[in-house]
Amino acid sequence: MPIKPAHPHLYHSVTLEVAKAKLSHAGRKSLDAPLNLVAYIDMMTMLVIFLLMSFSATGEILFVQKNIVLPNAQNWAELERAPVIGVSKDVVTLDGSQVATADDLMKDSNTGDFKITELHDKLVTLKNNYKLLHPGEDFNGIAIIQSDKGVEFKVLKKIMYSAAVAGYQNVNFAVVPKTKAAGGPAE
Protein backbone atom coordinates (compact mmCIF):
# COMPACT_ATOMS: atom_id res chain seq x y z
CA MET A 1 0.00 0.00 0.00
CA PRO A 2 1.43 3.38 -0.96
CA ILE A 3 2.33 5.90 1.67
CA LYS A 4 0.24 9.05 1.35
CA PRO A 5 0.88 12.39 3.02
CA ALA A 6 -1.47 13.27 5.80
CA HIS A 7 -4.52 15.27 4.78
CA PRO A 8 -7.88 16.07 6.33
CA HIS A 9 -10.32 13.24 5.90
CA LEU A 10 -13.41 11.82 7.43
CA TYR A 11 -13.83 8.37 8.69
CA HIS A 12 -16.30 6.19 6.86
CA SER A 13 -18.36 6.15 9.94
CA VAL A 14 -19.03 9.86 9.68
CA THR A 15 -22.07 10.44 7.48
CA LEU A 16 -22.00 14.22 7.19
CA GLU A 17 -22.50 14.75 3.45
CA VAL A 18 -22.03 18.49 3.71
CA ALA A 19 -18.68 18.10 5.43
CA LYS A 20 -17.57 15.54 2.82
CA ALA A 21 -18.43 17.87 -0.03
CA LYS A 22 -16.57 20.71 1.64
CA LEU A 23 -13.39 18.72 2.08
CA SER A 24 -13.38 17.41 -1.49
CA HIS A 25 -13.98 20.93 -3.04
CA ALA A 26 -17.10 19.63 -4.69
CA GLY A 27 -19.17 22.59 -3.62
CA ARG A 28 -16.88 25.31 -4.92
CA LYS A 29 -16.90 27.00 -8.30
CA SER A 30 -14.18 25.72 -10.57
CA LEU A 31 -11.06 27.87 -10.89
CA ASP A 32 -10.60 27.02 -14.59
CA ALA A 33 -11.73 29.90 -16.82
CA PRO A 34 -12.24 29.41 -20.56
CA LEU A 35 -10.28 31.84 -22.77
CA ASN A 36 -12.12 33.20 -25.74
CA LEU A 37 -9.52 32.82 -28.49
CA VAL A 38 -11.70 33.63 -31.48
CA ALA A 39 -10.81 37.33 -31.56
CA TYR A 40 -7.11 36.56 -31.09
CA ILE A 41 -7.03 34.06 -33.97
CA ASP A 42 -8.99 36.45 -36.18
CA MET A 43 -6.46 39.19 -35.54
CA MET A 44 -3.51 36.90 -36.21
CA THR A 45 -5.05 35.63 -39.44
CA MET A 46 -5.66 39.17 -40.69
CA LEU A 47 -2.09 40.12 -39.82
CA VAL A 48 -0.68 37.12 -41.68
CA ILE A 49 -2.79 37.90 -44.76
CA PHE A 50 -1.68 41.55 -44.78
CA LEU A 51 1.99 40.64 -44.36
CA LEU A 52 1.80 37.96 -47.05
CA MET A 53 0.26 40.45 -49.49
CA SER A 54 3.06 42.96 -48.91
CA PHE A 55 5.78 40.28 -48.97
CA SER A 56 8.59 40.78 -51.44
CA ALA A 57 10.77 37.81 -52.33
CA THR A 58 13.61 40.03 -53.59
CA GLY A 59 14.07 41.67 -50.21
CA GLU A 60 15.09 45.25 -49.58
CA ILE A 61 17.65 46.12 -52.28
CA LEU A 62 17.55 49.87 -51.91
CA PHE A 63 17.30 51.93 -48.78
CA VAL A 64 15.91 55.43 -49.03
CA GLN A 65 18.69 57.75 -47.99
CA LYS A 66 17.88 60.82 -46.01
CA ASN A 67 17.87 64.14 -47.92
CA ILE A 68 16.80 62.29 -51.06
CA VAL A 69 13.26 62.63 -52.37
CA LEU A 70 12.73 60.25 -55.26
CA PRO A 71 10.55 61.10 -58.26
CA ASN A 72 7.46 59.08 -59.19
CA ALA A 73 7.10 57.02 -62.35
CA GLN A 74 4.28 54.98 -63.87
CA ASN A 75 6.42 52.75 -66.09
CA TRP A 76 8.82 50.96 -63.83
CA ALA A 77 10.64 47.67 -63.48
CA GLU A 78 11.69 45.60 -60.48
CA LEU A 79 15.00 46.50 -58.87
CA GLU A 80 18.08 44.38 -59.43
CA ARG A 81 21.21 44.01 -57.35
CA ALA A 82 23.68 46.62 -58.60
CA PRO A 83 25.95 49.36 -57.21
CA VAL A 84 23.84 52.23 -55.87
CA ILE A 85 25.01 55.80 -56.51
CA GLY A 86 23.19 58.16 -54.19
CA VAL A 87 22.93 61.78 -55.31
CA SER A 88 21.55 64.31 -52.87
CA LYS A 89 21.79 68.09 -53.15
CA ASP A 90 24.93 68.05 -51.00
CA VAL A 91 26.83 64.85 -51.56
CA VAL A 92 27.35 61.91 -53.92
CA THR A 93 27.77 58.44 -52.41
CA LEU A 94 28.53 54.99 -53.74
CA ASP A 95 26.97 52.20 -51.66
CA GLY A 96 26.86 54.57 -48.71
CA SER A 97 30.40 55.95 -48.81
CA GLN A 98 31.00 59.50 -49.99
CA VAL A 99 32.77 59.92 -53.34
CA ALA A 100 32.18 63.60 -54.16
CA THR A 101 30.39 66.70 -53.01
CA ALA A 102 27.76 68.45 -55.08
CA ASP A 103 29.70 71.71 -54.91
CA ASP A 104 32.64 70.08 -56.69
CA LEU A 105 30.34 68.72 -59.38
CA MET A 106 28.59 72.05 -59.96
CA LYS A 107 31.88 73.70 -60.83
CA ASP A 108 32.70 73.87 -64.52
CA SER A 109 35.64 71.72 -65.42
CA ASN A 110 38.59 73.60 -66.93
CA THR A 111 39.73 70.57 -68.88
CA GLY A 112 36.27 69.53 -70.07
CA ASP A 113 36.72 66.13 -68.41
CA PHE A 114 33.54 65.06 -66.61
CA LYS A 115 35.08 62.05 -64.85
CA ILE A 116 34.75 61.86 -61.07
CA THR A 117 37.97 60.08 -60.21
CA GLU A 118 36.99 58.51 -56.88
CA LEU A 119 33.63 57.29 -58.17
CA HIS A 120 35.23 55.90 -61.32
CA ASP A 121 37.95 54.05 -59.39
CA LYS A 122 35.50 52.49 -56.95
CA LEU A 123 33.18 51.40 -59.76
CA VAL A 124 36.10 49.80 -61.60
CA THR A 125 36.98 47.93 -58.40
CA LEU A 126 33.40 46.73 -58.07
CA LYS A 127 33.36 45.63 -61.70
CA ASN A 128 36.61 43.68 -61.26
CA ASN A 129 35.29 42.08 -58.08
CA TYR A 130 32.14 41.01 -59.92
CA LYS A 131 34.17 39.45 -62.72
CA LEU A 132 36.34 37.59 -60.21
CA LEU A 133 33.35 36.29 -58.27
CA HIS A 134 31.29 35.39 -61.38
CA PRO A 135 33.87 34.12 -63.88
CA GLY A 136 31.37 32.41 -66.20
CA GLU A 137 28.86 35.25 -66.38
CA ASP A 138 28.69 38.30 -68.61
CA PHE A 139 28.96 41.62 -66.84
CA ASN A 140 25.63 43.44 -67.29
CA GLY A 141 26.97 46.94 -66.52
CA ILE A 142 23.96 48.05 -64.50
CA ALA A 143 24.26 50.82 -61.93
CA ILE A 144 21.39 52.36 -60.01
CA ILE A 145 21.34 56.14 -59.57
CA GLN A 146 19.26 57.14 -56.58
CA SER A 147 18.94 60.85 -57.10
CA ASP A 148 16.96 63.59 -55.45
CA LYS A 149 14.30 65.04 -57.73
CA GLY A 150 15.80 68.53 -57.42
CA VAL A 151 19.28 67.60 -58.66
CA GLU A 152 20.29 69.21 -61.95
CA PHE A 153 21.33 67.28 -65.05
CA LYS A 154 24.72 68.97 -64.90
CA VAL A 155 25.56 66.84 -61.86
CA LEU A 156 23.91 63.72 -63.23
CA LYS A 157 25.73 63.77 -66.54
CA LYS A 158 29.10 63.76 -64.76
CA ILE A 159 28.02 60.76 -62.70
CA MET A 160 26.64 58.97 -65.76
CA TYR A 161 29.82 59.72 -67.69
CA SER A 162 32.00 58.37 -64.85
CA ALA A 163 29.86 55.24 -64.67
CA ALA A 164 30.00 54.74 -68.44
CA VAL A 165 33.78 55.11 -68.51
CA ALA A 166 34.03 52.57 -65.68
CA GLY A 167 31.96 50.09 -67.70
CA TYR A 168 28.51 50.73 -66.27
CA GLN A 169 26.60 51.74 -69.41
CA ASN A 170 23.12 50.71 -68.31
CA VAL A 171 22.04 53.30 -65.83
CA ASN A 172 18.81 52.77 -63.94
CA PHE A 173 17.12 55.52 -61.99
CA ALA A 174 15.48 54.67 -58.70
CA VAL A 175 11.88 55.87 -58.60
CA VAL A 176 8.84 55.51 -56.43
CA PRO A 177 6.37 53.35 -58.36
CA LYS A 178 3.11 55.07 -59.11
CA THR A 179 0.06 52.90 -59.67
CA LYS A 180 -1.38 52.98 -63.14
CA ALA A 181 -4.60 51.71 -64.62
CA ALA A 182 -3.06 48.53 -66.03
CA GLY A 183 -1.02 47.86 -62.87
CA GLY A 184 2.20 45.89 -62.53
CA PRO A 185 5.74 46.56 -63.64
CA ALA A 186 6.67 47.58 -67.17
CA GLU A 187 8.18 44.92 -69.38
Added chain:
Amino acid sequence: MSVSVDSGGGKSGKKSVNADLNLVPYIDLLTCMVSFLLITAVWSQLARLEAHQKGQGQAGEDTPPEKQLKLVVVVNDEGFNVVADQDQQPIPKKGTEYDYEKLGTELKKLKDAHPDKGDVQVASEDQIKFDVLVRTMDTALTARFPDISLIDAGGAGI
Protein backbone atom coordinates in the same frame (compact mmCIF):
# COMPACT_ATOMS: atom_id res chain seq x y z
CA MET B 1 -6.24 26.08 -24.81
CA SER B 2 -9.12 24.69 -26.72
CA VAL B 3 -12.39 25.52 -28.34
CA SER B 4 -15.32 23.18 -27.83
CA VAL B 5 -17.87 22.33 -30.45
CA ASP B 6 -21.25 21.73 -28.87
CA SER B 7 -23.82 19.90 -30.96
CA GLY B 8 -26.46 20.08 -28.24
CA GLY B 9 -26.70 16.32 -27.71
CA GLY B 10 -25.80 14.20 -24.72
CA LYS B 11 -28.76 14.94 -22.51
CA SER B 12 -30.86 11.90 -23.24
CA GLY B 13 -28.45 9.26 -22.02
CA LYS B 14 -26.49 9.14 -25.30
CA LYS B 15 -22.75 9.63 -25.40
CA SER B 16 -21.87 13.31 -25.82
CA VAL B 17 -20.68 14.33 -29.28
CA ASN B 18 -19.01 17.53 -28.08
CA ALA B 19 -15.41 17.83 -29.31
CA ASP B 20 -12.53 20.03 -28.20
CA LEU B 21 -10.43 21.57 -30.95
CA ASN B 22 -6.78 21.83 -29.98
CA LEU B 23 -5.75 25.29 -31.17
CA VAL B 24 -2.21 25.28 -29.81
CA PRO B 25 -0.49 24.17 -33.09
CA TYR B 26 -2.54 26.63 -35.11
CA ILE B 27 -1.64 29.54 -32.86
CA ASP B 28 2.01 28.42 -32.91
CA LEU B 29 1.98 28.40 -36.71
CA LEU B 30 0.37 31.83 -36.90
CA THR B 31 2.85 33.28 -34.42
CA CYS B 32 5.82 31.90 -36.35
CA MET B 33 4.44 33.22 -39.64
CA VAL B 34 3.81 36.68 -38.22
CA SER B 35 7.34 36.80 -36.78
CA PHE B 36 8.94 35.68 -40.06
CA LEU B 37 6.90 38.06 -42.20
CA LEU B 38 7.53 41.00 -39.89
CA ILE B 39 11.29 40.38 -39.96
CA THR B 40 11.43 40.07 -43.77
CA ALA B 41 8.90 42.81 -44.52
CA VAL B 42 9.90 45.47 -47.06
CA TRP B 43 8.31 48.74 -46.09
CA SER B 44 9.75 51.03 -48.77
CA GLN B 45 8.66 49.94 -52.23
CA LEU B 46 11.10 51.27 -54.82
CA ALA B 47 11.50 50.54 -58.50
CA ARG B 48 13.76 51.52 -61.38
CA LEU B 49 13.48 53.35 -64.67
CA GLU B 50 15.81 52.06 -67.36
CA ALA B 51 17.91 54.42 -69.46
CA HIS B 52 20.91 53.94 -71.69
CA GLN B 53 23.79 56.22 -72.40
CA LYS B 54 24.67 57.26 -75.89
CA GLY B 55 26.73 60.21 -76.99
CA GLN B 56 28.46 60.41 -73.60
CA GLY B 57 32.12 60.14 -74.46
CA GLN B 58 33.31 56.86 -75.86
CA ALA B 59 30.86 54.70 -73.94
CA GLY B 60 27.66 53.40 -75.48
CA GLU B 61 28.49 54.81 -78.91
CA ASP B 62 27.14 52.67 -81.68
CA THR B 63 26.29 53.40 -85.28
CA PRO B 64 22.97 52.32 -86.70
CA PRO B 65 23.27 49.74 -89.47
CA GLU B 66 20.97 51.64 -91.79
CA LYS B 67 19.35 55.04 -92.00
CA GLN B 68 16.55 55.20 -89.47
CA LEU B 69 14.35 57.93 -88.13
CA LYS B 70 16.25 59.82 -85.45
CA LEU B 71 13.87 60.82 -82.68
CA VAL B 72 15.06 63.23 -80.01
CA VAL B 73 13.13 64.99 -77.26
CA VAL B 74 15.06 68.10 -76.27
CA VAL B 75 14.27 69.41 -72.78
CA ASN B 76 15.16 73.03 -72.13
CA ASP B 77 13.94 75.99 -70.11
CA GLU B 78 11.28 76.89 -72.70
CA GLY B 79 9.74 73.42 -72.75
CA PHE B 80 10.15 70.44 -75.05
CA ASN B 81 11.22 70.20 -78.65
CA VAL B 82 10.38 66.94 -80.39
CA VAL B 83 12.83 66.43 -83.24
CA ALA B 84 12.12 63.70 -85.79
CA ASP B 85 14.91 63.88 -88.38
CA GLN B 86 14.44 67.37 -89.89
CA ASP B 87 11.01 68.08 -88.39
CA GLN B 88 10.85 69.98 -85.16
CA GLN B 89 7.78 70.33 -82.96
CA PRO B 90 8.29 72.78 -80.09
CA ILE B 91 6.05 72.20 -77.07
CA PRO B 92 6.22 75.29 -74.86
CA LYS B 93 5.55 75.22 -71.13
CA LYS B 94 2.08 75.74 -69.72
CA GLY B 95 2.89 78.61 -67.39
CA THR B 96 5.70 77.25 -65.27
CA GLU B 97 4.85 73.58 -65.85
CA TYR B 98 6.06 71.39 -68.67
CA ASP B 99 3.28 70.13 -70.96
CA TYR B 100 3.70 66.36 -70.55
CA GLU B 101 0.24 65.70 -71.93
CA LYS B 102 1.01 67.28 -75.29
CA LEU B 103 4.41 65.60 -75.38
CA GLY B 104 2.70 62.26 -74.90
CA THR B 105 0.24 63.03 -77.70
CA GLU B 106 3.05 64.00 -80.10
CA LEU B 107 5.06 60.90 -79.25
CA LYS B 108 2.02 58.68 -79.73
CA LYS B 109 1.46 60.23 -83.17
CA LEU B 110 5.06 59.48 -84.09
CA LYS B 111 4.73 55.94 -82.76
CA ASP B 112 1.61 55.38 -84.86
CA ALA B 113 3.44 56.72 -87.92
CA HIS B 114 6.53 54.57 -87.22
CA PRO B 115 5.38 51.45 -85.31
CA ASP B 116 8.78 49.77 -85.58
CA LYS B 117 10.55 52.69 -83.94
CA GLY B 118 11.32 51.79 -80.34
CA ASP B 119 14.11 54.10 -79.32
CA VAL B 120 14.07 57.76 -78.37
CA GLN B 121 16.77 60.07 -77.09
CA VAL B 122 16.04 62.53 -74.30
CA ALA B 123 18.50 65.41 -74.66
CA SER B 124 18.66 67.62 -71.61
CA GLU B 125 20.26 70.93 -70.87
CA ASP B 126 22.41 71.31 -67.77
CA GLN B 127 19.95 73.19 -65.56
CA ILE B 128 17.02 70.78 -65.99
CA LYS B 129 15.91 69.08 -62.78
CA PHE B 130 15.95 65.31 -62.42
CA ASP B 131 12.21 65.19 -61.73
CA VAL B 132 11.47 66.74 -65.15
CA LEU B 133 13.74 64.20 -66.86
CA VAL B 134 12.09 61.26 -65.12
CA ARG B 135 8.63 62.47 -66.06
CA THR B 136 9.76 63.01 -69.66
CA MET B 137 11.19 59.48 -69.85
CA ASP B 138 8.04 58.14 -68.21
CA THR B 139 5.92 59.90 -70.85
CA ALA B 140 8.06 58.36 -73.61
CA LEU B 141 7.64 54.90 -72.07
CA THR B 142 3.88 55.43 -71.91
CA ALA B 143 3.98 56.28 -75.64
CA ARG B 144 5.52 52.81 -76.23
CA PHE B 145 9.14 53.83 -76.72
CA PRO B 146 10.87 51.30 -74.46
CA ASP B 147 14.48 52.07 -75.43
CA ILE B 148 15.36 55.43 -73.92
CA SER B 149 18.72 57.16 -73.98
CA LEU B 150 19.50 60.12 -71.79
CA ILE B 151 22.05 62.42 -73.38
CA ASP B 152 23.42 65.92 -73.10
CA ALA B 153 21.64 68.46 -75.34
CA GLY B 154 25.04 69.69 -76.50
CA GLY B 155 25.88 66.22 -77.82
CA ALA B 156 22.55 65.62 -79.53
CA GLY B 157 23.75 67.19 -82.79
CA ILE B 158 20.65 69.31 -83.33
